[in-house]
Amino acid sequence: MKVAHAAAQNVPLLQTPKYTDRRALVIGALLLAATVGLGILALGLGAVRTPAADVVEVLLGRGDKLTRQLVLELRAPRVAVALLTGAMFAASGTMLQGVIRNPLASPDIIGVGAGAGLAATLFLLAWPSAPPGGFPWAALAGAWAGFGLVLLLSREWGRRSGNTLHPVRLALVGVAVAAALGAAQQLVLVRAPDGLGAALSFLTGTVYGADAVRVARVWPWALVLLPAALLCSRTLDVLNLGEDLATSLGTRVGAARLFCLTVAVALAGAAVTGAGILSFVGLLAPHLARLLVGARHARVLPTALLLGALLVLAADTLGRALLPPIEVPAGIFTTLVGAPYFLFLLRRTQ
Amino acid sequence: MHKKILILSAFTLLSSAVAITLKHERGTLDLKTPTKRVVALEYSFLDTLLALGVKPVGAALGTQGGDRGAPPYLAPRVQGIPATGSRAQPSLEMITASRPDLILADAFVHQSIYPQLAGIAPTAAFQSRRGSLEDLNAQTLAIGQLVGREAAARRLLAEQQALINKARTFAKKGAPPFVAAVATPKSLTVHTNESFVGSYLESLGRKNQLPAKDGQTQYEVSLEGLVALNPQTLVLFTAPDETPITDTWKKNPLWQKIAAVQRGRVYQLSRDNWTRGRGPLALRLMVAETIQSGLLQDAAPGREFRDQG
Amino acid sequence: MSDSPLTTEKLRLGYGASLVIPELDLRVAGGKVTSIIGPNGCGKSTLLRALARLLPPGGGQIRLYGQALHTLPSKEVARRLAILPQGPTAPEGLSAEELVWFGRHPHQGRFPVRREEDREAVSWALDQTGMRIFAGRPLESLSGGQRQRAWIAMSLAQQTDILLLDEPTTYLDLSHQLEVLHLAQRLNREQGKTVVMVLHDLNQAVRYSDEIIAMKGGEVYTQGEAGAVLTPELLRDVFGLKAHILTDPDTGKPHVIPYALTR
Numbered sequence: 001m002k003v004a005h006a007a008a009q010n011v012p013l014l015q016t017p018k019y020t021d022r023r024a025l026v027i028g029a030l031l032l033a034a035t036v037g038l039g040i041l042a043l044g045l046g047a048v049r050t051p052a053a054d055v056v057e058v059l060l061g062r063g064d065k066l067t068r069q070l071v072l073e074l075r076a077p078r079v080a081v082a083l084l085t086g087a088m089f090a091a092s093g094t095m096l097q098g099v100i101r102n103p104l105a106s107p108d109i110i111g112v113g114a115g116a117g118l119a120a121t122l123f124l125l126a127w128p129s130a131p132p133g134g135f136p137w138a139a140l141a142g143a144w145a146g147f148g149l150v151l152l153l154s155r156e157w158g159r160r161s162g163n164t165l166h167p168v169r170l171a172l173v174g175v176a177v178a179a180a181l182g183a184a185q186q187l188v189l190v191r192a193p194d195g196l197g198a199a200l201s202f203l204t205g206t207v208y209g210a211d212a213v214r215v216a217r218v219w220p221w222a223l224v225l226l227p228a229a230l231l232c233s234r235t236l237d238v239l240n241l242g243e244d245l246a247t248s249l250g251t252r253v254g255a256a257r258l259f260c261l262t263v264a265v266a267l268a269g270a271a272v273t274g275a276g277i278l279s280f281v282g283l284l285a286p287h288l289a290r291l292l293v294g295a296r297h298a299r300v301l302p303t304a305l306l307l308g309a310l311l312v313l314a315a316d317t318l319g320r321a322l323l324p325p326i327e328v329p330a331g332i333f334t335t336l337v338g339a340p341y342f343l344f345l346l347r348r349t350q
Numbered sequence: 351m352h353k354k355i356l357i358l359s360a361f362t363l364l365s366s367a368v369a370i371t372l373k374h375e376r377g378t379l380d381l382k383t384p385t386k387r388v389v390a391l392e393y394s395f396l397d398t399l400l401a402l403g404v405k406p407v408g409a410a411l412g413t414q415g416g417d418r419g420a421p422p423y424l425a426p427r428v429q430g431i432p433a434t435g436s437r438a439q440p441s442l443e444m445i446t447a448s449r450p451d452l453i454l455a456d457a458f459v460h461q462s463i464y465p466q467l468a469g470i471a472p473t474a475a476f477q478s479r480r481g482s483l484e485d486l487n488a489q490t491l492a493i494g495q496l497v498g499r500e501a502a503a504r505r506l507l508a509e510q511q512a513l514i515n516k517a518r519t520f521a522k523k524g525a526p527p528f529v530a531a532v533a534t535p536k537s538l539t540v541h542t543n544e545s546f547v548g549s550y551l552e553s554l555g556r557k558n559q560l561p562a563k564d565g566q567t568q569y570e571v572s573l574e575g576l577v578a579l580n581p582q583t584l585v586l587f588t589a590p591d592e593t594p595i596t597d598t599w600k601k602n603p604l605w606q607k608i609a610a611v612q613r614g615r616v617y618q619l620s621r622d623n624w625t626r627g628r629g630p631l632a633l634r635l636m637v638a639e640t641i642q643s644g645l646l647q648d649a650a651p652g653r654e655f656r657d658q659g
Numbered sequence: 660m661s662d663s664p665l666t667t668e669k670l671r672l673g674y675g676a677s678l679v680i681p682e683l684d685l686r687v688a689g690g691k692v693t694s695i696i697g698p699n700g701c702g703k704s705t706l707l708r709a710l711a712r713l714l715p716p717g718g719g720q721i722r723l724y725g726q727a728l729h730t731l732p733s734k735e736v737a738r739r740l741a742i743l744p745q746g747p748t749a750p751e752g753l754s755a756e757e758l759v760w761f762g763r764h765p766h767q768g769r770f771p772v773r774r775e776e777d778r779e780a781v782s783w784a785l786d787q788t789g790m791r792i793f794a795g796r797p798l799e800s801l802s803g804g805q806r807q808r809a810w811i812a813m814s815l816a817q818q819t820d821i822l823l824l825d826e827p828t829t830y831l832d833l834s835h836q837l838e839v840l841h842l843a844q845r846l847n848r849e850q851g852k853t854v855v856m857v858l859h860d861l862n863q864a865v866r867y868s869d870e871i872i873a874m875k876g877g878e879v880y881t882q883g884e885a886g887a888v889l890t891p892e893l894l895r896d897v898f899g900l901k902a903h904i905l906t907d908p909d910t911g912k913p914h915v916i917p918y919a920l921t922r
Binding site for chain 2: 074
Binding site: 018019231233234237238240241242243244245247248249250251252290294295296298 | 712735737738749751757767814
C-alpha cells in the first residue's frame with residue numbers, strides 16, 4: 001500500500017482499484033453477520049413452533065425439555081452441518097475453478113459427485129443391513145475413486161513430462177466420467193427393489209437428520225482442510241495465470257495442481273459425508289465471491305466460504321420452514337438457484 | 351431405610367414382570383412397560399396399530415417424495431393422528447414434539463436416520479417394505495407385545511389364518527397359474543411367487559406363474575414381455591385415481607393375443623389395498639377382493655373388478 | 660562468448676510425435692539484446708519456450724550459467740530468468756499493480772509476507788514501464804499497449820538478469836510496438852539485462868537488437884551481429900524473399916524493403 005501512497009503524491013491515480021482489501025473485509029464482515037443472524041433464526045424455525053423467548057432461554061442454559069431437545073439436539077447440529085458443508089463445497093469449487101481454470105468447474109465435474117452416488121448405491125444394494133454410519137464412508141470412498149478415475153484418464157501417458165495435467169482435458173474427462181458413472185448408477189437403480197430410492201434421498205443433498213455424530217464426522221476434516229485451502233491462495237493465484245506463466249514464476253505446476261486438487265477433493269468428499277451432494281454450491285459460491293471481491297484467492301476463498309455456508313444454511317432453513325412438517329432437501333433449493341446460473345454461464349462461455 | 355428398599359425392590363419386581371425385550375433388525379429393544387405412545391413411520395405399522403385398537407401419537411402421513419398419504423381404506427381412521435412428515439424423510443421435530451415412547455421404523459428406508467430416531471425414543475426397525483407375509487405376521491405379534499395387546503395380536507393372526515383357510519375353499523383346484531402385476535401410468539411390474547403380493551395370492555390357493563428372476567422378486571415387463579408370458583389369468587393392481595399403462599396397451603392388437611384376455615380372466619384389484627397397507631386390516635380387504643372378484647374361483651370378474659374403460 | 664548465460668547442446672525439441680528442432684547448439688550472448696527471426700514454423704518460439712523450461716527437451720541439454728536447466732529448482736530459475744509468453748491472460752478484476760506483484764512470487768517464501776525489497780521491486784517495475792499511473796486500474800480496462808507493459812512490468816519485478824519475450828509486439832499498433840521495443844533496449848542498456856526476443860518484423864529486429872539468430876526448419880541458419888547478418892542471401896534462403904537492402908540513416912544498420920517472392 002506504501003507504493004500506492006507514493007503514487008498519490010506524484011501523479012493522481014486515474015482510477016482507484018475496484019477490489020481492495022478493505023472492500024473484502026467489509027463484505028466479509030457483512031456476510032459473517034448475515035450468517036450469524038440466520039444461524040440464530042434457524043435455531044428458532046422448524047416444524048414445531050418455538051417462540052423466540054423460549055429459544056433464548058435454551059441458549060442461556062434453561063428452558064423446558066422439549067424445546068431443549070428441538071433446539072440443541074435437532075436444530076443446532078443441522079445448522080452446524082449446513083455451515084460446514086456449505087463452506088467446504090464452496091472452498092472445493094473455488095479451488096477447482098482456480099486449478100482447472102474453467103469457470104464451469106465444480107466438485108461434480110471431476111467425478112466426485114458421481115463417484116459418491118454410485119458407490120453409495122452399490123453399498124446399499126450389496127449390504128442392505130449395513131450399520132447406519134457406514135453409508136457416508138462408502139460415499140467418501142466413491143468420491144475419491146471417481147476423482148482417481150478422472151485423474152488417471154486425463155494424464156498424458158508416454159510423454160517425458162510424465163505429470164502434465166491439462167485443464168481442458170481434465171474438465172472434459174470429468175464430464176465424460178460423471179456421465180458414465182451416472183448412467184451406471186441409473187442402471188443399478190432400474191434393477192433395484194422398492195425403497196432404495198427413499199434410502200438414497202441423502203444423495204440429493206440434504207442436511208436432514210444431521211446430529212452430533214455427523215457434526216463430529218465433518219468437523220475434523222473442515223478443521224484441517226479449510227486452513228489448508230486458505231494456505232493455497234497464492235498458489236491458486238499463480239496457477240490461475242496459466243501453465244506457462246505459473247512455471248515462469250517458479251511454480252512446479254504439476255505438483256501444485258495435484259496438491260490443490262487433492263485438498264479440493266478431500267473437501268468435497270468430506271462434505272458429501274455430511275450432507276450428500278449439494279449441487280451447484282461449489283459452482284455458485286466462487287462466482288459470487290469473485291463478483292464481490294475480485295480474482296485474488298486470498299480474498300475470494302474466505303468470501304466464498306462464507307457465501308457457501310450462508311447459501312446452504314438458507315436453503316436448509318427454508319426447507320424446514322416452508323411446508324412443515326414436510327422436509328424439502330436443501331439440495332433442491334441450491335439446484336433451483338444454481339442451475340439457471342449454470343446455464344447463464346454456459347451461454348456466456350460460448 | 352430398610353422399608354424403603356423393600357418397597358423399591360417390590361416395584362422393580364412388578365415392572366420387570368411387564369418389561370419387554372425385543373430383538374429387531376437393528377438390535378435389541380428394551381421397554382420397561384408396554385406403551386401406547388407410538389409413532390408409525392410405515393403404513394403397515396399404522397394398519398397394525400389401528401387393527402390392535404391403538405391410535406398412534408404420530409404417523410408418516412405426508413404426501414411428498416412419491417408418498418400419496420395413507421391408503422384410502424385407512425383414511426377415515428387416521429383423522430386426528432398428527433402427521434410427522436413423509437415416510438422417506440419424517441420430520442424429526444414433529445416426532446420429538448409428539449413425545450413418543452416407541453417409534454416403529456422400516457429397517458431399510460430409515461436405516462440412515464436410525465440413530466437419530468433412537469435418540470428421540472426407543473425405536474424398533476422392521477422389514478416392512480421388503481418384508482414377506484411371514485415377516486409382517488411376526489411384526490403384528492411384536493407390535494402387539496410392545497403396545498401391551500399381545501392377546502389381540504394373536505387373535506388377529508388367528509382370524510387371518512381362518513380367513514385364509516376359508517378363502518382356500520373357494521379356490522378352484524387345477525386352475526391355470528396367474529401373473530400378478532402392479533400397473534401404474536408409466537410401468538407394469540410383475541410380482542413373482544417370492545414377493546409379498548405374489549406369495550400371498552399363492553397362500554390363498556392359486557398358483558403364481560412366475561418364479562423370482564436373478565434374485566429379483568418383482569420386475570418390470572413391456573407389452574411384448576407380457577404377451578410372451580401369455581398368462582391364462584392376469585391380475586392387475588391399479589389405483590382409481592390413475593390411468594394404468596395397460597389402458598394404452600389394450601388398443602394394441604397384441605393385447606388380444608393374451609390368453610387371459612381371450613378367456614376374460616383379467617382382474618383389476620385395488621393397488622391401495624394390496625401394495626401399500628400390508629397390515630391386518632389390508633389383508634382382510636385383500637382376501638375379500640380375491641373372492642368377490644371371482645379370482646379364486648377362476649370365474650369371470652365381477653363388474654367392479656373389470657376394466658372400466 | 661564464454662560468458663554466455665544460456666546455452667544449448669544437441670538440443671532436441673518437439674511436441675509429442677512431431678519433431679520441431681532435431682539438434683541445436685546455441686549460445687546466447689550475455690548482456691545483449693538478441694532477436695530470433697525466421698518464418699512461421701521454423702521453431703523460434705519453441706526454442707524460446709524451451710530456454711525458459713516451459714517445454715521439456717526431448718534430448719540434449721540446456722544450461723543456465725553452466726548448470727543443467729532441468730536440475731535447477733524452478734523457483735531458483737525464476738529468480739534468474741523471466742519469460743513473458745505469447746498472449747498471456749489474467750483473471751478478471753486484477754489491477755495492474757496486483758499483476759506486477761506476481762513477479763515477486765519466486766522471491767517470497769511459503770507465506771506471502773511483503774518485504775521492503777518486494778515493494779521496491781514492484782515500484783521500480785511500475786516506473787520502468789511507465790505503469791505507475793495505471794497501477795490501480797483493472798487490466799481489462801487498459802489499452803493493448805498498456806496491458807503488455809503491465810505484463811512486462813511483472814517480469815521485471817522478478818528482477819532477473821535474463822528476460823525472454825515471445826513476440827512481445829504482436830497485436831500492438833505501431834507506436835505501442837516501438838514503446839515495448841524501446842523498453843527492452845533501455846532495460847539492456849541501463850540494467851545490463853540479457854534480452855532475448857522472438858520478433859516478426861525484420862527491421863525492428865535489426866534496429867533494436869545487438870544480435871540476430873535466424874532460424875530455418877528447426878536449425879540456426881546464421882547467428883551474428885545485427886548489422887551484418889541481414890543479407891540478400893539470408894532473405895532468399897530463410898524467408899524466400901527478394902528485397903532491397905538500404906541503410907538506415909539513423910543507425911547505419913540495414914533496412915529491408917521486400918519486393919518479390921522467390922518462389
